Amino acid sequence: MAPKKKEEPKPAAPAAPKPPEPERPKTPEFDPSSVTLEFTPEQIEDFKDAFQLFDRTPTNEMKITYGQCGDLIRALGQNPTNAEIMHVLGKPKPEDMQNKMLDFDQFLPIHQHICKAKNRGTFEDFVEGLRVFDKEGNGTVMGAELRHVLATLGEKMREDEVEQLMQNQEDANGCINYEAFVKYIMAS
């Protein structure tokens, strides 16, 4: 019997909803004016402080580049994927990342949108994901395998980034206790 060939799911667009997935082409563009701001004045003051830290314009014009937008959102405690960032920025071209600027008022709806996304990933999500690599079911994964995955799958990390993340996590056998690892990652 010929095996029924199932359509191979593309790595970038699995059906599972939990972690924020990169948007498919058919999704409507992000419209900042459609976002209602629900931040308190206190929060907005906090954001301003951080915004200013990232502002590198000559006269402190309170503007940041597109490229900094993701970093600022992350610095404020969210953890969007790169794809989500690209989406809320309106899918900018690579050169736009350096050249186009956002002021604080443009930033707020973008930040609000990301804040509303309820899919930050829980401890269990992490552990479940890592368990996939736990060949022996003993709570450890091979560091080398994890490095490989992080550098080749999903929103790939560079080698030096992987190195930085994994520094001093592996024991003498190159294994990582992944529950501890997840706690360590989430502790920031």
Next chain:
Amino acid sequence: MGCGVSKSSQFNRNSRKAVTTIRAAILIQRWYRQYVARTEMRRRYTWHIFQSIEYSGEQAQIKLYNFLGYLMDNFTPSSSERNLISHIFREHEVCLDAEWERYFCYKNIEVPEVYSGPHLTFPLTVEQAVGLLEAFRNKKQLHSRYVLQLLLETWKLLRMFPNINRISTCQSKEITICGDLHGQLEDLLLIFYKNGVPSLERPYVFNGDFVDRGKDSIEILLILFSFLLVYPCDVYLNRGNHEDHLINLRYGFTKEVLTKYKIHGKRILKLLQKIFSWLPLATVIDQKVLVLHGGISDTTDLSVLPRVDRHNYISALRPPKKRNNSSAGVSVDTDTEDYVWNNSRIYQRRASFSCPKPLGPRDCFQNRSLQDFSGRIKVKMEDELERSRRRESLFQTAVNRSEKDLLSTSTSTDSISSDNAKEEWRLILDLLWSDPMNQDGCVPNEVRGGGCYWGPDVTEDFLSRHNMQLIIRSHECKQEGYEFCHNRKVLTLFSASNYYDVGSNRGAYVKLGPDLVPYVIQYQATSLTRELTARQSIGRTERSALKVLREQLFAHKSDLICAFKKFDPGNTGFLSLNNWASAVESVMHLNLPWRTLFSQLVSKSNNGMVDYHDWFNELAIKGTNTDHIEQSLLETLYRHRSTVETIFRIVDTDNSGFITVEDFRKTWKLLSVYLKMEITDEDISNLAVTIDSNHDGSIDIDEFMEAFRLTDKKSRLERGRSMFMVTTSDLTKMEGDPNV
């Protein structure tokens, strides 16, 4: 078929597994990127903290000098206070060289048998220079006899150099350029290790700020000078703003020399003063690349620079001319001068001359010309100040001109000479103190207190006027050790890694070949950095910065409480976060992100309200055994610790590390005016009690300052949070999002 079915289900399992794997990867990647961004933010505000405090220290030093200059101009020559400080203004001594050679003579200094350091013979050979390097690496100290000898040879050599070094990359030589070293020997050793020592094939340019802050300033100087002596055509030194004895008083070089060379330190320092003044001011490579320490201004003209007698500017911190806010580059001191001028009960205006009587044959002549001026003195204070400045600058230029010249020029060209002197002074100040800015224009550098901020348009104009293509400068610490700006026409180069603290920044040097394209090499010294895991490195620097910041906050307690009360009219003792931040910035003027720092500085808050009285207890800063000293005096002392110490060192005219009790009293009178505080004799006695004086009638400066060192009772950042922060020194900049 079973095989097919199982394959299919196997396939499903695999694809599910793949999905989960990818999800997991994405999750981890997201979290990682968030962590990196947060770390970057911490790194930035840590940087801000260090930099604001450093620059405000420089500003304080300039203010102090300006204040002392004013005092100098308004005392009679016989005044005792004047004697305390006059020697630092003796920039125009007219000793003949022969007298100086006698003074600096090293020949009588015996080198004891037990001395295990290097012995130098002159003329110096490269083997000896390398030997010196090795000796310093092994923590040996060069004997003062050889130090003086080496410095004398250097002095003689430097006097032959022009103001601007001119070198070329012909013969395919690559030139290596290094930025600030600030007494950090490890960095220099690292550079020589990576790049090789200077040689005929390997020319070097060192761009100033060799001394201060680090602990091996004298060793760095000795190494640089020894290679200079061996390869005078292949080693080029530019003067930096820290090659200045007045700055050295505050930033540690003076103290280092006096500590290491207890007997001959004073002479060594004096000789170094001369050497610093003879250091060239800039280097030009292939007529296209300008290398200098600070920067330029809109009035910098390299065709004017060669004519300047650079050695007249022993310190670049000349007293300012009449206050003139609009002219760029003139350093302005406001508050102190205003205060002193307004409260001139203590300092009567006299017909005084700022220059003590010179020695030598020009004596009588000089008196005559000065007396000519005295008859025309007007009563208005500002004019008098201006006149004494003119006289001083006139006298300065007179030293180097013939008597005839001076006679003919004294009356008619009075204003021209003084203008010239003013222009020259500004030129040098700009070269050594300026910083680039991103916006067009040229404005006074009020943060540092000297030089200016210059914009990309000024760079463009300067480069096209001089037909050049690049400016390489130093003067500012950069996280990566270097930074381009002004459309890559200006390169800032900083070679002291870990400058603010371990892990704070890398150092860099540049190689320039005939194509004149700068090739940057970065490094980070100390094995300690490598041993620290990435996670600990940023945490350390941050802890260090916060500690410094907490001390500053504590030192401003009274002013802060005052500001807090303004925001708390009902006197509840509580403030909202917003108000706390506004109040703190209004007092500290450091332009820091206080809200972001809030959680690091204030651990307890009820519903976002700060109990501000309690907060000071929480800061938990304590000095040693100072209960008998009145509170506000104590606070003033904490705040102005550096200034207090600097003044002591100035007063310590023989650089012995001790001052007499009598001078101690006089110093406090001086300080009481400068720091605008009341200080009674009883206060002074109480202060004296603090010191454990082992010697009758004299006070050990170091011990005194030790008593006012602030200590941090609790270690604030031993929280779990900071321990998990991970970073490496390879963390790339976040701009230019690498994730795209």
